[in-house]
Amino acid sequence: MNIKLSNRGNTLVATLNGELDHHTAEYIRQKLDAEMLKSTTQNMVLDFSKVTFMDSSGIGVVMGRYKNIQKLNGKMALAGVNDKIKRIFEMSGLMKLISAYDSIDEAINKM
Amino acid sequence: MNPINEVKLEFVSKSCNEAFARVVAAAFVSQIDPNIEELADVKTAVSEAVTNAIIHGYENEKGLVKMVCKLYEDAVEISVSDEGKGIEDIEKAREPMYTSRPDMERSGMGFTVMESFMDRVEVASEVGKGTTVTMFKTFKSVRGKNDAPKQ
Numbered sequence: 001m002n003i004k005l006s007n008r009g010n011t012l013v014a015t016l017n018g019e020l021d022h023h024t025a026e027y028i029r030q031k032l033d034a035e036m037l038k039s040t041t042q043n044m045v046l047d048f049s050k051v052t053f054m055d056s057s058g059i060g061v062v063m064g065r066y067k068n069i070q071k072l073n074g075k076m077a078l079a080g081v082n083d084k085i086k087r088i089f090e091m092s093g094l095m096k097l098i099s100a101y102d103s104i105d106e107a108i109n110k111m
Numbered sequence: 112m113n114p115i116n117e118v119k120l121e122f123v124s125k126s127c128n129e130a131f132a133r134v135v136a137a138a139f140v141s142q143i144d145p146n147i148e149e150l151a152d153v154k155t156a157v158s159e160a161v162t163n164a165i166i167h168g169y170e171n172e173k174g175l176v177k178m179v180c181k182l183y184e185d186a187v188e189i190s191v192s193d194e195g196k197g198i199e200d201i202e203k204a205r206e207p208m209y210t211s212r213p214d215m216e217r218s219g220m221g222f223t224v225m226e227s228f229m230d231r232v233e234v235a236s237e238v239g240k241g242t243t244v245t246m247f248k249t250f251k252s253v254r255g256k257n258d259a260p261k262q
Contacts, residue, residue: 023129055155060217084155091220091224092208
């Protein structure tokens with residue numbers, strides 16, 4: 001799994017690419033947290049459109065980042081979440097806390 | 112009912128083997144040609160069970176994880192075992208959102224995902240001896256498809 005990071009204003013956009021499981025979650029967590037520390041980012045959009053597999057480890061990654069963003073009084077949104085991934089997020093109640101949009105642009109405009 | 116095929120796999124409890132195990136399970140199950148959604152269900156459930164063995168069974172220490180897949184005409188039974196610390200309270204471990212490792216950002220949804228993606232999940236565990244999770248799934252897309260008379 002790899003991750004592509006870019007900044008749009010004070011929003012960090014992270015596109016995850018590949019399989020998100022317990023093994024790859026640690027790497028993603030580190031990358032995201034390091035980026036949040038060094039930049040003036042307040043909001044975060046996580047793009048799942050290139051995630052080919054995800055198990056419940058993905059819930060922890062998203063919830064953990066959501067808590068960090070909340071401490072900064074920022075907002076968080078998801079983009080490109082397919083039905084399979086949505087089903088796992090919904091089981092945990094995560095979709096009630098964090099909005100999901102079809103695209104990164106829509107997420108940035110509406111979050 | 113006897114299985115039509117069976118595979119046993121043993122691997123070291125390294126997290127990179129989570130992907131290996133779920134790909135092996137999916138490749139084995141694909142012999143009876145389930146649809147893509149059903150294969151993805153199996154992959155997700157196996158990933159959860161193997162992750163549990165590595166994180167909770169062996170607590171990230173070195174050990175061996177065993178996976179046994181039994182294939183039937185239109186179904187599969189997969190068991191994932193470790194010889195790790197075992198589960199004290201299985202009922203509690205299976206509760207949604209319960210995790211013994213909130214420090215690792217674990218969501219406590221592993222068993223819930225397994226139960227939701229497979230038809231049946233059984234857990235046998237003894238403290239100090241280890242845990243075996245056995246999962247069963249019938250593939251509705253396959254049912255009847257393999258009934259053609261054998262040569």
